[in-house]
Amino acid sequence: MKLLKRIVWRLVAGIGVLWGAATLTFVTINITGGDPAIAILGGPDALPTQEVLARVRAEYGLDQPLIVQYGHYLERLAHGDLGESYRLRIPVTRAIGQQIGATVELAVWAAVIGIALSILFAILTARRARWVRSLSSGSELVVSAMPSFVIGILLLLVFSFHWHWFPVSRTTGWKGMVLPSLTLALPVVAVLTQVLRQELEDILEQPFIVTARARGMSDIGVRLRHALRHAMIPIVTLSGFIFASLLGGAVVVETLFVRQGIGSLMVDATTNKDVPIVLGITLLAACIYVVVNIVVDLLYGLIDPRIRVT
């Protein structure tokens, strides 16, 4: 019962967050100014007649006062209608629908690679010789400080343009996924490995580990069977960070690697002042964020019985 109440409360708060995000984006876009009708018609290179301008203003409701536009906007949102893209001339939901699959695919690859590499590195380096740990944490620092744009270009220069191992953009098959998902995953790996290693090192000093070792278990066995489960908790805690990092990184990675997706759609929309798309993606991101947070909250209880809701 308490769990249900908690979920309901979370959902209500989530809707509040969404409304806040919607309002904030609406306000931001409207105070930056500029006539959206001109943006719709192709910007400064256009020669629209006044008839066309009037038609556009009426069709998008731009001739009405802002507060009315805001009202209509919320009303349409409630019905799941995100409006029509200025530049692409198709419904925002369709534009996002066309692109989201590619981003999800990329994010899943990156998340899997990222988490797998982090676990691997953490297990290999926890409580090892000083130089191993310094080398490892040193490279983690370097990578986490690098913008993904630079990571991507470096990977491309080495593995695509120099050695020809992977293409920039052929999207069919696994080969085209390697560099983009690696670029997206590396910043996650850098942070996650540090946290996991710290956690593992703490756990490896716990009495139950000593017991396990005393039973004659091998070092790797101990690390895999006993320590790892505990170390999973920070991955769940950090899933918000992982999600944000993947989504933020997608903006750069998709543009760099010529991939369709929410990230490159966002870049294109921002450059071309395609307001409905920007609003749509912002809301989508807020939505996913709310859901991720609720799921994380529930997952805690499953993984760590100590936090289970009573």
Added chain:
Amino acid sequence: MNHSLPHNRNRKRFLLAALLGSSLLLAACSDSGKASRAEAAEKTAHGTSTIYPASDYAEQQRGQPGGTLRVSVASDPGSLDLHAISHTNAQWLGRILYDNLVYLDDKGNISPWLATSWDISPDGRTYTFHLRKDVTFSDGTKFDAEAVRANLEHMRDPATKSPLAAAYIAPYIDGTVVDEYTFEAHLREPYTPFLNVLAQSWLAMESPKAIRDNPKQLGDHPVGSGPFVLESYTRQQGAVFVKRKDYHWSPQQVRHEGPAYLDRIEISFVAEPLIRYNSLAAGQYDLTIDAPPQNAAAIRADDELAFDSHVRTGAPYRGLTFNTAQPPFDDVRVRKAVTLAIDREGIVQIVGFGEYLPKTDFLASNTKYYDPSFRDALKYDPQQANKLLDEAGWTGRDAQGYRTKDGKRLSAEVLSPSSGTTTPVLAAIQSDVKKVGVELILAQLPTTQVTERRNAGAYQALGAGVWHTNTPDALYILNHSKEITSAKRIGQNTAQLRDPELDELLEKARRSSDPAQLQDLYSRAQKRLTELVPGAPLFENSSSIAYHRYVKGLVFDTSHNTVYFPSVWLQKEAK
């Protein structure tokens, strides 16, 4: 994560610098080699009009059929309904998917395509087109007079929200289907550029059935009569076109027979110039449109690659457009002085890496009726600039060395959008004109704000401007007083120029169809513009491509000098 992030701020900056340095170094390693000035420059810098060889515009030999051409290009047009966009890529995309009523020949004259011939009534207001009878759209619909009517209607239908095509056919009143293959267009007034604009891809012929059944889907599912059909269009990623096997109606000028040589064209939108160059060099693409000028030298030095640059017809790149309705640029002497003070050779080196051609007059040098006689009227001359400013009464000097009159500094704000490549150009102009005592304040604002102030006439000068079209009527679009933005419409005369003499010349040219008279009118208009100085021309705007040498049959479009893909073929099967 609490122990990993906060304490590395200083380090971050150092690492970033080191990494950027190394990536640039890596890129630069491959850049070494014999640097050479543009082939295009050799072709053109003879002090006259730019004349490209006829072989650039017609097939020289039959190509080998087959293969897939992999093309990279900087940006996605967003929609393939060319009536509904003004995007620059439309011109060559249109030659892949669609056909037009007419084409231009290599001298810039109108030449047949889907219309085999046409008659113009003596009053210049009725155009009768006689159409080919063997053309079909890829959905099976026949191309006929009704199709032409449906297309012109679609272009100007406010629902299409056409940013360009509608304006180009503004004088069109209505059309009559005389018989199945004869179409009569009625114009409000004589308008000789009508045929020229009909040769541009923004006014291509789309399937009337698709226009009728699915007008909202045309951007995603375009249906044309062109040599290729769309297989897939993935926004932000690319588009794939496949050959139409029964195509046999290429424009006569191109001298191409039958279907295209290539089986497929795969286009990828590669925004980053560094990636466009490197992925071409690494063999991941066969050809790149929007070849970065900074890589031109490296591309020329590579035996397997070729670089090609063609001037776009129409109006050249203007560094500044002066608002002639506001001080200080309401005084022609100030406009002229600022223009004379700009050292174009220097700017061309900064932004064009030696690839751009400096420009001092107002019509691209390969546009029909270009007259090179006035090309030195506005060339770099700081002494003359100083003299003009003295004459205009700006004789005082303030503490910072700027000129003053009645205690007021000679200063102007230049408005430009906060993205794009204008910044280094404007910064160079700013420092050049400072030497003659003029202050330019660069105001970079978001594009929509620039557009809004531009349409309200609230600016002293605008940075950057081009207008490409396949007719000298570009001069009308940019400089006629009817093209000043008003309550009635948005126009491109952002200099707010109102000169009755120029207006009359350009109007007469729109009514004339006599080549000798047109040459005279356009020559006088070009001369007049160098006296009025509505802006400061800087360089010819070119379209540059780079490709592997096994890509053959490169023919260029007579309209905008872009690649005409149906003639392209591959000497060997691409990897």
